[in-house]
Amino acid sequence: MSKSIKLAILGLGTVGTGVVNLINDNLDELKRRSGRDIVITEVGTRRQRDDIDPNIIQNSDLMATAASDNADIVIELIGGTTLAKELIMHAIKHGKHVVTANKALLAEHGNEIFALAEANNVHVAYEAAVAGGIPIIKVMREALAANRVDWLAGIINGTGNFIMTEMRDKGRPFADVLLEAQELGYAEADPTFDVEGIDAAHKLALLASIAFGIPLQFDKVYCEGIRNITLQDVSYAEELGYRIKHVGFAVRRDANEGNDESAGIELRVHPTLIPQDALLANVNGVKNAVLVNSHPLGQTLYYGDGAGAGATASAVMADVMDLVRVLNTNDPNNPGNNGHHVPHLAFVPEQLSDTPILRAEQMITGYYLRVHAYDNPGVLADITRILSDAGINIDAILQKPAHKLGQVPVIILTLPVVESQMNLAIEKIEKLETITDKVVRIRLDELA
Amino acid sequence: MSKSIKLAILGLGTVGTGVVNLINDNLDELKRRSGRDIVITEVGTRRQRDDIDPNIIQNSDLMATAASDNADIVIELIGGTTLAKELIMHAIKHGKHVVTANKALLAEHGNEIFALAEANNVHVAYEAAVAGGIPIIKVMREALAANRVDWLAGIINGTGNFIMTEMRDKGRPFADVLLEAQELGYAEADPTFDVEGIDAAHKLALLASIAFGIPLQFDKVYCEGIRNITLQDVSYAEELGYRIKHVGFAVRRDANEGNDESAGIELRVHPTLIPQDALLANVNGVKNAVLVNSHPLGQTLYYGDGAGAGATASAVMADVMDLVRVLNTNDPNNPGNNGHHVPHLAFVPEQLSDTPILRAEQMITGYYLRVHAYDNPGVLADITRILSDAGINIDAILQKPAHKLGQVPVIILTLPVVESQMNLAIEKIEKLETITDKVVRIRLDELA
Numbered sequence: 001m002s003k004s005i006k007l008a009i010l011g012l013g014t015v016g017t018g019v020v021n022l023i024n025d026n027l028d029e030l031k032r033r034s035g036r037d038i039v040i041t042e043v044g045t046r047r048q049r050d051d052i053d054p055n056i057i058q059n060s061d062l063m064a065t066a067a068s069d070n071a072d073i074v075i076e077l078i079g080g081t082t083l084a085k086e087l088i089m090h091a092i093k094h095g096k097h098v099v100t101a102n103k104a105l106l107a108e109h110g111n112e113i114f115a116l117a118e119a120n121n122v123h124v125a126y127e128a129a130v131a132g133g134i135p136i137i138k139v140m141r142e143a144l145a146a147n148r149v150d151w152l153a154g155i156i157n158g159t160g161n162f163i164m165t166e167m168r169d170k171g172r173p174f175a176d177v178l179l180e181a182q183e184l185g186y187a188e189a190d191p192t193f194d195v196e197g198i199d200a201a202h203k204l205a206l207l208a209s210i211a212f213g214i215p216l217q218f219d220k221v222y223c224e225g226i227r228n229i230t231l232q233d234v235s236y237a238e239e240l241g242y243r244i245k246h247v248g249f250a251v252r253r254d255a256n257e258g259n260d261e262s263a264g265i266e267l268r269v270h271p272t273l274i275p276q277d278a279l280l281a282n283v284n285g286v287k288n289a290v291l292v293n294s295h296p297l298g299q300t301l302y303y304g305d306g307a308g309a310g311a312t313a314s315a316v317m318a319d320v321m322d323l324v325r326v327l328n329t330n331d332p333n334n335p336g337n338n339g340h341h342v343p344h345l346a347f348v349p350e351q352l353s354d355t356p357i358l359r360a361e362q363m364i365t366g367y368y369l370r371v372h373a374y375d376n377p378g379v380l381a382d383i384t385r386i387l388s389d390a391g392i393n394i395d396a397i398l399q400k401p402a403h404k405l406g407q408v409p410v411i412i413l414t415l416p417v418v419e420s421q422m423n424l425a426i427e428k429i430e431k432l433e434t435i436t437d438k439v440v441r442i443r444l445d446e447l448a
Numbered sequence: 449m450s451k452s453i454k455l456a457i458l459g460l461g462t463v464g465t466g467v468v469n470l471i472n473d474n475l476d477e478l479k480r481r482s483g484r485d486i487v488i489t490e491v492g493t494r495r496q497r498d499d500i501d502p503n504i505i506q507n508s509d510l511m512a513t514a515a516s517d518n519a520d521i522v523i524e525l526i527g528g529t530t531l532a533k534e535l536i537m538h539a540i541k542h543g544k545h546v547v548t549a550n551k552a553l554l555a556e557h558g559n560e561i562f563a564l565a566e567a568n569n570v571h572v573a574y575e576a577a578v579a580g581g582i583p584i585i586k587v588m589r590e591a592l593a594a595n596r597v598d599w600l601a602g603i604i605n606g607t608g609n610f611i612m613t614e615m616r617d618k619g620r621p622f623a624d625v626l627l628e629a630q631e632l633g634y635a636e637a638d639p640t641f642d643v644e645g646i647d648a649a650h651k652l653a654l655l656a657s658i659a660f661g662i663p664l665q666f667d668k669v670y671c672e673g674i675r676n677i678t679l680q681d682v683s684y685a686e687e688l689g690y691r692i693k694h695v696g697f698a699v700r701r702d703a704n705e706g707n708d709e710s711a712g713i714e715l716r717v718h719p720t721l722i723p724q725d726a727l728l729a730n731v732n733g734v735k736n737a738v739l740v741n742s743h744p745l746g747q748t749l750y751y752g753d754g755a756g757a758g759a760t761a762s763a764v765m766a767d768v769m770d771l772v773r774v775l776n777t778n779d780p781n782n783p784g785n786n787g788h789h790v791p792h793l794a795f796v797p798e799q800l801s802d803t804p805i806l807r808a809e810q811m812i813t814g815y816y817l818r819v820h821a822y823d824n825p826g827v828l829a830d831i832t833r834i835l836s837d838a839g840i841n842i843d844a845i846l847q848k849p850a851h852k853l854g855q856v857p858v859i860i861l862t863l864p865v866v867e868s869q870m871n872l873a874i875e876k877i878e879k880l881e882t883i884t885d886k887v888v889r890i891r892l893d894e895l896a
Binding site: 299 | 731
């Protein structure tokens with residue numbers, strides 16, 4: 001067996017320990033596949049650990065580990081966007097290839113980090129940053145490389161999906177399930193990143209870049225969480241053949257009837273009604289899945305564990321195995337073999353495009369509307385006339401029996417419509433005297 | 449943009465035309481991702497075509513095209529195992545990288561073809577050979593490279609899955625649906641390869657090699673088709689919470705209680721009851737999906753179109769895009785950059801293992817049994833005693849009302865059992881005087 005591949009790991013939390021365990025468990029598999037020995041030479045950890053192989057150097061000076069002469073590849077697993085960024089930039093400047101699972105860091109600072117990596121002829125690999133163990137980065141960058149991606153839709157936050165699944169399966173309200181998710185360790189003490197959709201938005205920014213060949217633009221992702229989803233809406237959706245999931249969408253829109261303003265990319269994360277019989281609707285609990293619609297391939301779906309030590313370690317080590325091949329070719333004029341490497345954002349850097357990201361008002365989706373009205377014979381006619389005047393097509397209506405003081409909930413599903421038109425229509429509906437409450441709206445997608 | 453990548457295509461049938469169309473449609477995408485121009489320089493075709501770009505040479509001498517100086521990469525899309533083999537061997541000997549969609553050829557002659565490729569320092573890529581556009585070869589070889597695969601289960605023949613889906617959804621008998629599949633062009637005039645499971649067995653042989661690091665052993669795949677599945681069994685299975693699908697399984701079995709004979713790999717393709725709520729059970733029509741269970745990743749699933757011009761062209765061109773990176777590194781001492789390349793069968797050749805393939809009698813699965821008996825109070829006791837004496841655990845029993853001449857169908861689901869034990873038990877059951885027919889058996893897997 002030829003020269004060993006030397007790894008330094010920054011951070012020995014759940015995922016770092018998962019990587020150590022994977023290498024212990026599967027060393028034979030790793031060697032048989034790569035033809036090389038894989039050795040952890042050093043770990044950067046503030047707290048000394050006595051359960052680690054004594055041949056591995058434990059260094060409390062993380063910056064030193066990031067630039068260690070003992071490492072070909074540095075694996076960053078400490079998380080966060082401050083120290084982690086410094087460590088990665090430091091490793092790159094010292095000619096190390098980097099593997100990271102840090103979605104927040106890359107979504108917010110990836111353009112800068114990847115540019116530095118290219119300038120230093122090293123690679124930053126990040127399979128574990130999106131959808132955990134599901135190899136969606138490799139699939140999008142390599143397996144779909146000959147396709148033109150039209151759109152993708154992903155359940156990419158396990159905590160959010162666990163909450164939506166429990167609400168539907170057991171009829172438990174949001175707050176109750178959130179507490180359980182925290183007890184189970186799925187959700188953080190501060191659950192904002194999960195329930196407000198920020199974590200999903202980080203991942204969506206990465207997916208959209210590699211799908212469409214655009215720079216990372218996390219700040220332009222429209223983001224709506226699941227906090228306001230009620231059991232009532234979950235149950236009306238089911239009655240109409242839909243399921244509410246928290247989904248991230250990246251959609252390419254061509255110019256509509258010569259209006260160049262309408263061309264661009266929608267980046268949005270929000271609760272969405274999707275058809276019950278879609279595979280994506282049957283992705284339950286903490287599982288993740290990404291559905292990609294591309295030409296000429298059509299729809300493909302990728303499903304698995306989106307988090308957890310084992311799944312994340314699997315993705316981290318897949319990146320390491322790819323880098324082993326880069327390290328195998330010793331071209332002295334091109335030590336990083338950049339010509340050979342998959343571009344960081346799937347497209348070669350000078351080919352990234354400045355396709356605009358659309359504003360929320362420009363986005364096109366179907367809608368679920370829940371309108372509360374006095375039980376008055378004219379009310380349905382009023383609502384449907386307003387929608388029809390705004391050019392909004394109704395796909396289904398469900399009028400429920402009056403539930404309190406003569407008020408009836410009316411549920412309306414619409415075909416896709418530009419959001420600005422829907423805003424105007426809702427404004428008008430809310431002004432009707434027969435309407436008793438704000439209109440509840442949730443987006444809807446047929447995934448067709 | 450640097451030097452063009454030159455492609456020669458052998459065969460301009462549905463898939464060959466699909467590749468030409470893909471390159472026309474998505475040339476911008478291909479260039480933006482690869483940083484190279486991609487040009488078809490020559491096609492080998494017996495019949496001259498006037499709808500092809502006149503800059504492309506049409507050559508009726510296929511052997512000449514396979515060795516053409518106009519090509520960096522030769523794409524074999526003529527199918528079959530005789531001429532296709534000669535063409536590929538010829539191309540390899542002339543230093544061409546090869547891309548093929550030919551599952552039968554690789555399953556039967558892959559060991560020889562890959563050895564020749566390694567000796568000639570070129571690569572033979574075959575993403576399109578298994579599950580069409582689903583990137584299962586890349587996923588298994590690269591994305592799961594750090595995992596130890598425990599088992600995989602795949603719906604890898606679209607025609608068979610279309611037939612099983614129609615039988616269940618519409619209550620139509622096998623022969624009727626097969627005729628429609630032939631009319632729709634899903635099934636060949638001679639449907640043997642599809643309905644007897646041979647096509648699925650070809651694909652399973654390839655998947656098993658890259659999962660476990662064993663040579664290709666198509667001749668050892670146990671293979672059972674769907675011809676004998678009746679609507680009665682489809683409906684009883686549904687009643688018990690299961691769905692019958694035609695599934696290929698590759699399963700690693702460790703030695704059982706120190707019995708080394710029981711260790712090995714099961715390679716089998718057969719109709720299988722799987723739980724209705726499993727994602728795999730909801731893969732319908734001509735769609736394919738592969739479920740992989742590996743450590744430490746756990747279960748992941750890959751879903752999409754398993755056939756068709758667009759899906760196959762997508763996989764063929766993904767291979768081309770990978771080879772572009774090999775061609776990008778011009779190390780004069782190692783023109784094929786073999787150190788850099790993913791091994792053909794995922795594991796480096798000298799690390800392939802001789803793990804035995806288990807015989808059918810050694811395989812372990814659950815069973816669905818349909819027994820027809822005279823409606824006699826003692827019959828159920830007799831059957832269950834025979835099963836219990838053979839150490840076979842019953843998971844569920846469904847006794848249906850008598851349907852003719854006082855005969856009752858009894859449906860029994862068992863927990864996993866070694867096939868040889870089940871054979872003995874069934875032999876005994878069939879000898880009972882109260883039993884009126886051969887026992888119908890279908891394997892069952894919980895996919896857990």
